[in-house]
Amino acid sequence: MNVQLTDEQKLLQDSVAKFCAAEIPLTKVRELADNAMGLTDELWQKIAEQGWLGVMVPEEFGGLALGIQELGAVCEEFGRGLVPGAYLSTVLAAHAIALGSSDTAKTRWLEKVVSGEAKGALALIEETGEFTMDAMKCKAVKNGSGYLLNGVKYLVADAEAADFFVVAAITGEGAKTGLSYFAVDKNAGGVSVKGNKLSDLTSRSGQVYLNNTPVGEDCLIGSEGVAAAMRESLMRVANVCIAAGSVAGAEYIHRLTVAYAKERTQFGKLIGSFQAVKHPLVDMFAIIESARSAYHYAAWAVEANSPDADSAVAVSRLTATEAFRVTTLGCLQAHGGIAFTWEYDLHLFLKRAKHNQYLYGIPKDYEEIICKKALGI
Numbered sequence: 001m002n003v004q005l006t007d008e009q010k011l012l013q014d015s016v017a018k019f020c021a022a023e024i025p026l027t028k029v030r031e032l033a034d035n036a037m038g039l040t041d042e043l044w045q046k047i048a049e050q051g052w053l054g055v056m057v058p059e060e061f062g063g064l065a066l067g068i069q070e071l072g073a074v075c076e077e078f079g080r081g082l083v084p085g086a087y088l089s090t091v092l093a094a095h096a097i098a099l100g101s102s103d104t105a106k107t108r109w110l111e112k113v114v115s116g117e118a119k120g121a122l123a124l125i126e127e128t129g130e131f132t133m134d135a136m137k138c139k140a141v142k143n144g145s146g147y148l149l150n151g152v153k154y155l156v157a158d159a160e161a162a163d164f165f166v167v168a169a170i171t172g173e174g175a176k177t178g179l180s181y182f183a184v185d186k187n188a189g190g191v192s193v194k195g196n197k198l199s200d201l202t203s204r205s206g207q208v209y210l211n212n213t214p215v216g217e218d219c220l221i222g223s224e225g226v227a228a229a230m231r232e233s234l235m236r237v238a239n240v241c242i243a244a245g246s247v248a249g250a251e252y253i254h255r256l257t258v259a260y261a262k263e264r265t266q267f268g269k270l271i272g273s274f275q276a277v278k279h280p281l282v283d284m285f286a287i288i289e290s291a292r293s294a295y296h297y298a299a300w301a302v303e304a305n306s307p308d309a310d311s312a313v314a315v316s317r318l319t320a321t322e323a324f325r326v327t328t329l330g331c332l333q334a335h336g337g338i339a340f341t342w343e344y345d346l347h348l349f350l351k352r353a354k355h356n357q358y359l360y361g362i363p364k365d366y367e368e369i370i371c372k373k374a375l376g377i
Contacts (some may be wrong), residue, residue: 003075003296011373013073019050020081026345026362029082033201034158038085047087048116055235056095061110068237069299072244079245080252080354084202086119086158088241093120096166097183099230100222105183109164121162121209122234122360123153123184129362130166133179133228140169140182147171149182149190149213149219157359159206160195163185167210168231171224178225188213200351232310236302238360239313243295243320246356250288250320250327253349257281257331277334284327289325291316311373314366321363324353 005013023046024039032039039047047053055071057063064070071091078087094113097105097120111120124131126138138151156165163186171180184191190213195206222230228317258281261272271277298316301309328350332339339346357363371377 002292003300005069006133009070009073010011012070013077015050016052016074016077017080019046020077020083023236024081024083026348029084029348031083035084036195036204038158038161038204039083044085044119045116048114049113053087053090053094054110054114055114056091057098057110057114060326061106061118062114063110064368068240068302071119071237072240072295072299075241076248077242079352080248081366082202082249082348084204086121086161086204088238088245089162090119090123090156091241092122092238093162093164093166094120096181096230096234099233100181100226101183102218102220104218105221109183110364112163118163119154119158119161120164120166121158122155122238123151123159124231124360125155126151127154129155131142131231133170136168136170136179138167138169140171140180140215142163143214146214146216147182147312149184149210149215151210153208153210155196155205156193156208157329159193159208160199160204162193165191166221168227179227180224180282181221181227181230182215183219183221184215186214188215190214198355200348200354202348203355214362234242234314235360236309239317239366240295240299240302242356242359243291243298243313243316246320246353247288247292247295247323249349249352250284250291250324251358253346254281254284256333256346258333269289281334284323284330287319287323287326291320295321308373311369314369314373317361318363318366318370321353321357323348324356328353 025042052074054063055074059065090113092138092234094110097109108284109118125309126135137339140147140149165184169180170177172178190211192209193206198205261277262270264271294316298312301312332346338344
C-alpha cells in the first residue's frame with residue numbers, strides 16, 4: 001500500500017495550483033459571488049482545455065481515464081482556492097453516466113462534459129434531506145418506450161448551471177419497486193429550476209422540479225433498481241473529493257493564521273508567543289495532518305477496491321470536514337476583530353467549511369457507517 005502521490009500526480013496538482021493562482025485568485029472568487037453559474041464561460045473553457053473535466057471519463061469519450069487519486073489532487077487545489085462553479089457536480093454526474101448509461105447517453109453527454117460544452121449535477125436529495133428508498137417521493141412511470149418523471153429534488157448543487165441532471169426516482173411496482181437513476185436534459189419538458197440563496201458565497205444550489213417530464217429508455221442509467229448500488233460508488237468519489245477540498249482549505253487558512261501570529265503584536269509581543277494562541281494552532285496542525293492521512297488512505301482504498309473502503313471514506317469525510325470547521329473557527333479567534341470584517345477572506349473559508357459538512361449527506365450518516373464498522377452494530 002502506497003498512499004503517497006506519484007511524481008505525475010504531484011505534477012498534476014502543481015499545475016492546478018498554478019492555474020488557480022493565475023486565473024481564479026480569491027479576488028476573482030469574490031467578483032463571481034453573484035454569478036449563478038459560479039464561473040464565467042471563459043474560465044470554464046480554460047478548465048476544460050486542461051482536461052480536468054475528464055479526469056475519470058473513459059478515453060473513448062475524450063477523457064483521461066485516470067482515478068480518484070488524480071481527481072482528489074484537482075479537488076485539493078480547487079478547495080484551497082475556494083474555486084466556485086460546477087466542477088465537482090459535473091464530474092460526479094459524468095461518473096454516474098460512465099458507470100451505467102447506454103452508449104447513446106455516454107456519447108451524448110460525456111463528450112460534451114469533457115469539451116466544456118455541458119455541465120451536470122446530481123439531483124438525488126428529497127425534502128427530508130435524504131435520498132434513501134424510504135425518503136424517495138420522486139417517481140418514474142413507464143410511458144410507451146420511455147418514462148414520465150414527477151417530483152422535486154432539493155439542494156441540488158449547481159442546479160442553475162447544470163445542462164443535465166442525474167435524477168434518482170422510484171421505478172417499478174410491488175416486489176419490483178426499486179430506486180433508479182436517469183439522465184435528464186435541463187431543457188426537457190416539465191423541468192424547471194429555482195436557485196437557493198446560500199450564506200456560502202462560493203457555492204450554489206437549487207431545487208429541480210419535474211412535472212410529467214418525458215425521458216427515453218436510453219436515459220435510464222444502468223437498469224431499473226440498481227441506483228442503491230451505484231450510489232455507493234458515487235458517494236465514495238464525492239466524499240473523497242469533499243475531504244480533499246476540506247483538508248486543503250484548512251491548511252490554507254491555518255498557514256495564513258500562523259503567518260499573522262508571527263507579525264501581529266499585542267502588549268509589546270508577537271501574539272504567536274502567547275500560549276493561548278500558539279497551543280491551539282499546534283492542535284489545529286495535528287488535526288489537519290490526521291485528516292490528510294485519512295483522506296489519502298480513503299483515496300487509496302477506493303482505488304484499490306479495499307474491503308474497508310466505505311468506512312475509510314466515512315472516516316475521511318468526517319475528520320476532514322470537522323478539521324476544516326474547527327480550524328476556521330479557531331483561526332477566527334486567533335485573528336480577533338479583523339477576522340469578522342467583510343474584506344478579510346477568513347469568513348469565506350468558514351462558510352465553505354460549514355457547507356462541506358452538509359454536502360451530499362450529514363455527519364450522522366457517516367458516523368453510523370463508522371459505528372457499524374467499529375462496533376459491529
